[in-house]
Amino acid sequence: MTRIDRASLEQTFHEQARIGATPRGGLTRLALSDEDKVIRDRMVAWLEAAGCAVRVDRMGNIFGRRPPAPGGEALPPVVMGSHVDSVPTGGRFDGVLGVVCALAAIRALNAAKARTRHPVELAIFTNEEGARFQPAMLGSAVMAGKVPLEDAYSQRDRHGVRLVDELERIGYLGPEPCAARPMRAYLELHIEQGPSLEDAGLPVGVVEGIVGIAWSRVTFHGAQDHAGPTPMRTRHDALVAAADVVKAVRHIPLEIGNDMVGTVGWLDVHPNIVNAIPGKVVLTTDLRAPSEADLDRAVADLEVAARDAAEAEGVRIEYESLMRVPLTRFAAEVVDAVEGAARRLGVGHRRMLSGAGHDAQHMATLCPTGMVFVPSIAGKSHCEEEATAFDDIEHGANVLLHAALTLAGEA
């Protein structure tokens, strides 16, 4: 039975982890940064060395295709992919592990001289994290027709730099259309980013879908004033209203239950000095649920809580929905292929939902899609401590390889 070369996989992993490495073992490799250019160039070189034909599309998404058995060139490919960008001071595994394992799978096919009916492709999507340009999963969103290319191009980072200019600067403004095309299936290996596989003592999660996600931005406009001579009774403090929203985002998911989660991850205070009453606060809310009904309820409860907070403090509120991704159910055929591979390999596994959004959720609108999860130590991710044991990674990569083989068909 064809297997991943563990030593080569580990070596490739460690090599990528040096690009944008932080002193404490993490990674800062923001989308379209200099570090992103270096990892992209490296991946392209590795793909070409593995006999793949590499194309880059207008969003900078990279595709490397392993040729199928003769006669299969026109058949739709089985695509394995993920992303190589990270959040600031993030971990070495999130995203890039799926790319490294897909590369290891292609190398394993080469080593075994395996001939597949359908081509097998590796995909690297641009700006998955949404840490530099909004929204997250932008490369796959444009490919899926969810975001117009021109809208993506005009996104700006905090410093006002446009995405399209950065694509061009790092040499990844490709010529290929960024659009739907026939694909046999899409498979993505990713770290779980939660504790459930580790808690269950299982190396592989067979992902059946992705929770529904709702992002909002709340802006409170209060009255900037001096922190000393302004009596408490006359204050309109934007941060006091914002604190109510932070507490509501903690409270609402606990009240609803059913594995719902909620986070205020971003909060900016203006003017942000010790002795001025905050005149303006901008914050984001991130709500996720395995049930659309629960998500609807949470979104509605949160808006009420935010408007109540604004009214109580006498501040003006702007409430904007940034993103709503409905609950995604993956194709039974692909979920079964992943589960079958795990079973045949004798790898402990269980079916589960993903709590995080992934490029797979946009790809699921284009072709039969599934994911393979591997455990996150202590459930940690988006931090420097993020880690997965190589024994688990090896299991996951072998499951990815054999699910891809099942879907591509041995020729």
Add this chain to the structure above:
Amino acid sequence: MTRIDRASLEQTFHEQARIGATPRGGLTRLALSDEDKVIRDRMVAWLEAAGCAVRVDRMGNIFGRRPPAPGGEALPPVVMGSHVDSVPTGGRFDGVLGVVCALAAIRALNAAKARTRHPVELAIFTNEEGARFQPAMLGSAVMAGKVPLEDAYSQRDRHGVRLVDELERIGYLGPEPCAARPMRAYLELHIEQGPSLEDAGLPVGVVEGIVGIAWSRVTFHGAQDHAGPTPMRTRHDALVAAADVVKAVRHIPLEIGNDMVGTVGWLDVHPNIVNAIPGKVVLTTDLRAPSEADLDRAVADLEVAARDAAEAEGVRIEYESLMRVPLTRFAAEVVDAVEGAARRLGVGHRRMLSGAGHDAQHMATLCPTGMVFVPSIAGKSHCEEEATAFDDIEHGANVLLHAALTLAGEA
């Protein structure tokens, strides 16, 4: 009776207000910025044109001395002063109005060919706001021996730029010692920055002292993690703990009453992205009270609330006291001189405490000190809407002039 020239005062005011002007009628003139250099150069030119000898000390504090009647050269001066730096998007009045009115007073003495027994000086103190370098009131603090010069020099702004390097860059690293010297009295005119004079319909406040002020910095170290797959029960969210502190800083002053106030003005979230649970939050607290006992109680209550918040969320806390300025009582002689001037001029006034810290509080440790307040429209300050009516300014400047004359003695 000698009077301020209102037209000249208005003209000088409007001229200074153009330096660092914001589009919406405010001012951004951070300490030791390019704009600060321009206003300083202008003030030095105005002082020299008014016949004053100008000296700059090692902290960049500027002193312009009007000569006394012959024989008085060795007598300690009556110093009138304030500051010319602003907070970001602050107002056109805070600080600089006291400097403009002091200049108007010196010009009025010149116009009247008044001879004073003691010299009369104008002082401009460096970095009063504390918006760029901490702590606030740094120039007067070094002069009063509260902060060693070397500590002040090594303060860095958010971009890591050292104060001493900026002093040198803008040409205000002067040769004079920054230290206590004999002074007959210190007088500072300032906007009230609160609503009480406007509410009472009075143009002048005779300031008897300054409330006690306590600044702290609270840092919460939580667990940065992914906002999706991390269950609510396993979270250690630094921002949730911080929200409790924001609410406590609102609640504690209301509970204590007695005109106590409390503000969280600065709050930074790390890594500050939509889909990461905040791993670290740094915030400042600003508590003020007209009673030392109330301030002690509030500081203690706040530390308990912050530690409780950390414990409830399972995050680590660092709690640092940044500054504690005890309640300042001004010298009866100077308060009486201000009150007497208002009475002789027929200007409506009342005695009051200042809710804001001022350079006067450090000067009060060096010599008999007092302040003149003028009303803030709608109590607003540290914002672009900050304003004071010129009728009130004229009254205040005349009270400043005559209080200075009383203390300097007519020769």
